[in-house]
Amino acid sequence: MQQIFHEIQVNTEGQGLYDFTNKTTSWLNKQKIYNGILNINILHTSASLIIQENADPDVLYDIKNFFNKLVPMDNKLYKHTTEGKDDMPSHIKSALTNNQLTLSIKNKKLMLGTWQGLYLFEHRIEKHTRILSHHFIGD
Amino acid sequence: MQQIFHEIQVNTEGQGLYDFTNKTTSWLNKQKIYNGILNINILHTSASLIIQENADPDVLYDIKNFFNKLVPMDNKLYKHTTEGKDDMPSHIKSALTNNQLTLSIKNKKLMLGTWQGLYLFEHRIEKHTRILSHHFIGD
Amino acid sequence: MQQIFHEIQVNTEGQGLYDFTNKTTSWLNKQKIYNGILNINILHTSASLIIQENADPDVLYDIKNFFNKLVPMDNKLYKHTTEGKDDMPSHIKSALTNNQLTLSIKNKKLMLGTWQGLYLFEHRIEKHTRILSHHFIGD
Numbered sequence: 167m168q169q170i171f172h173e174i175q176v177n178t179e180g181q182g183l184y185d186f187t188n189k190t191t192s193w194l195n196k197q198k199i200y201n202g203i204l205n206i207n208i209l210h211t212s213a214s215l216i217i218q219e220n221a222d223p224d225v226l227y228d229i230k231n232f233f234n235k236l237v238p239m240d241n242k243l244y245k246h247t248t249e250g251k252d253d254m255p256s257h258i259k260s261a262l263t264n265n266q267l268t269l270s271i272k273n274k275k276l277m278l279g280t281w282q283g284l285y286l287f288e289h290r291i292e293k294h295t296r297i298l299s300h301h302f303i304g305d
Numbered sequence: 306m307q308q309i310f311h312e313i314q315v316n317t318e319g320q321g322l323y324d325f326t327n328k329t330t331s332w333l334n335k336q337k338i339y340n341g342i343l344n345i346n347i348l349h350t351s352a353s354l355i356i357q358e359n360a361d362p363d364v365l366y367d368i369k370n371f372f373n374k375l376v377p378m379d380n381k382l383y384k385h386t387t388e389g390k391d392d393m394p395s396h397i398k399s400a401l402t403n404n405q406l407t408l409s410i411k412n413k414k415l416m417l418g419t420w421q422g423l424y425l426f427e428h429r430i431e432k433h434t435r436i437l438s439h440h441f442i443g444d
Numbered sequence: 445m446q447q448i449f450h451e452i453q454v455n456t457e458g459q460g461l462y463d464f465t466n467k468t469t470s471w472l473n474k475q476k477i478y479n480g481i482l483n484i485n486i487l488h489t490s491a492s493l494i495i496q497e498n499a500d501p502d503v504l505y506d507i508k509n510f511f512n513k514l515v516p517m518d519n520k521l522y523k524h525t526t527e528g529k530d531d532m533p534s535h536i537k538s539a540l541t542n543n544q545l546t547l548s549i550k551n552k553k554l555m556l557g558t559w560q561g562l563y564l565f566e567h568r569i570e571k572h573t574r575i576l577s578h579h580f581i582g583d
Contacts, residue, residue, distance in 0.1 A: 167306050167445050169479045169582065171550050201308045203344055203442055205481055205548050209557030211497040217404040218396060219350040224385035225396055232376070232397050237510070246502035257496060257503055258510050261541055263400055265495040265560075268407045268546045270344050270440035272310050277438050279348030282404075299555050301548035303481055303582065304308065304442065306445050340447045342483055342581055356543040357535060358489040363524035364535050371515070371536050402539055407546045409483050409579035411449050416577050418487030421543075443447065443581065 170197055172300040178288035181234070181252075183218065183226040187284045190300065191276055200274055202304010206284070207266045209297050212256035213288045214263040220283030229287075233259050256289030263287055271304065309336055311439040317427035320373070320391075322357065322365040326423045329439065330415055339413055341443010345423070346405045348436050351395035352427045353402040359422030368426075372398050395428035402426055410443060448475055450578040456566035459512070459530075461496065461504040465562045468578065469554055478552055480582010484562070485544045487575050490534035491566045492541040498561030511537050511567075534567030541565055549582065 174189045190206070208215050219225045237255040241247040244254040267284065270277045278284075286296055313328050329345070347354050358364045376394040380386040383393040406423065409416045417423075425435055452467045468484070486493050497503045515533040519525040522532040545562065548555045556562075564574055 167583075171479075171548070201310075203342065203440070203481065205546055207548060207555060209555070209560065211495065211557070211559055216400050217350065218400065222385050222387075224383075225393065228383045228385050228393050229397060229400055232382075236375075236514075243510075244502075244506045246500050246506050248500075254503065254506050258507060261494050261496065261507055264403070264542070266546055268344055268405055270310070270346060270438060272440070277346060277348070277440075279350070279436075281350055282348065297557075299548060301481070301550070301555075305306075340449075342481065342579070355539050356489065357539065361524050361526075363522075364532065367522045367524050367532050368536060368539055371521075375514075403542070407483055407544055409449070409485060409577060411579070416485060416487070416579070418489065418575075420489055421487065444445075 167303065167305060170302040174298045174300060176286045176296045176298060178294045178296060180291050181288055182230050183285040183287050185220065185283050185285055186298065190284055194276060197302065199271060199302055200305050202271050202302055204269045204271055205266065205301045207299045209299060211260055212253060212290050213286060213296050214260040214265060215267050216263050216285050216287050217267065217282050218285050219281050221281055252289065252291045259289045306442065306444060309441040313437045313439055315425045315435045315437060317433045317435060319430050320427055321369050322424040322426050324359065324422050324424055329423055333415060336441065338410060338441055339444050341410050341441055343408045343410055344405065344440045346438045348438060350399055351392060351429050352425060352435050353399040353404060354406050355402050355424050355426050356406065356421050357424050358420050360420055391430045398428045445581065445583060448580040452576045452578055454564045454574045454576060456572045456574060458569050459566055460508050461563040461565050463498065463561050463563055464576065468562055472554060475580065477549060477580055478583050480549050480580055482547045482549055483544065483579045485577045487577060489538055490531060490568050491564060491574050492538040492543060493545050494541050494563050494565050495545065495560050496563050497559050499559055530569045537567045
């Protein structure tokens with residue numbers, strides 16, 4: 167059994183879903199791995215991770231829009247307001263989605279459905295550099 | 306360390322929670338495993354996975370009902386409408402729940418609480434065949 | 445490869461977020477481990493697990509408050525009401541957050557962002573003793 171650690175950087179420019187599937191798979195393809203688990207963690211609390219449909223960009227728009235309506239950027243609703251109107255909603259949206267994805271690799275291939283992509287869900291309105299820890303454990 | 310891959314099929318007949326705990330444990334019982342991690346992924350973006358109470362069917366009804374009220378099947382709310390009124394809400398409900406469960410196995414036994422069951426949460430209204438990838442890594 | 449199982453107990457006194465990061469890391473520090481995966485499961489369906497900001501207590505208040513507004517403790521909304529007005533909302537809040545966290549350990553250190561803490565999210569209003577299964581697999 168071997169373990170490999172890696173970090174992938176995603177630069178975000180405002181709220182929305184950023185597909186990082188290719189960054190992950192092109193790194194995986196360079197490793198000498200066959201079968202195992204890939205644990206991806208986002209080391210931030212105002213952006214999160216989701217697996218979503220990668221076919222129609224409207225899906226990504228609708229998801230962003232739904233979460234903005236569900237968790238309004240309205241400081242009157244929150245006590246924690248010092249970091250901007252988008253900060254507390256970001257923490258809540260993170261709680262509603264995922265901080266981490268645990269994926270399987272079989273025969274050198276990341277197991278995802280045909281229509282599934284890996285997305286970073288940015289909840290802040292300003293530019294950010296996000297770090298995604300990648301940890302492979304397997305053969 | 307060994308790794309075992311398996312697929313479990315769940316046939317769904319409309320929205321709701323489908324208990325697949327027995328399918329998973331009866332497969333596990335046939336394997337020569339002792340301790341390890343079981344990573345379960347659903348390879349679809351319009352159905353998801355949750356761990357829920359397995360005692361009272363009303364709990365399952367209330368969960369389905371809550372999510373239908375939270376994410377209405379109303380095409381006026383979404384841009385992605387070509388696949389039916391239940392499709393975009395399905396993607397959102399998947400984002401709000403889980404695409405994957407990572408469970409522990411100890412002394413040949415899946416570690417779940419007394420009242421916990423494994424459920425596929427179907428978000429589409431028509432019949433579907435859902436594939437759940439099972440990946441065991443351990444001893 | 446080795447595997448270690450452990451249980452951590454968290455005593456809760458009503459709804460809210462309980463930081464158990466120190467309980468987890470002080471246990472980890474006593475183990476002879478270097479790199480691996482730590483799988484944490486909550487063996488209950490009316491409390492859940494989230495990773496959240498550990499700096500401002502107002503964040504924790506706002507999260508609790510948001511979920512109480514999103515999932516009202518109002519028996520008229522649910523069929524499952526026999527266990528109290530907070531029980532069905534607890535199951536729904538669990539479905540909206542996580543039953544389990546899968547974390548990476550690198551060079552003996554739990555990989556978390558600077559502002560990230562591990563929280564048990566208690567959804568019941570009475571006192572409870574919650575068991576968190578910890579399972580390490582690695583070297």
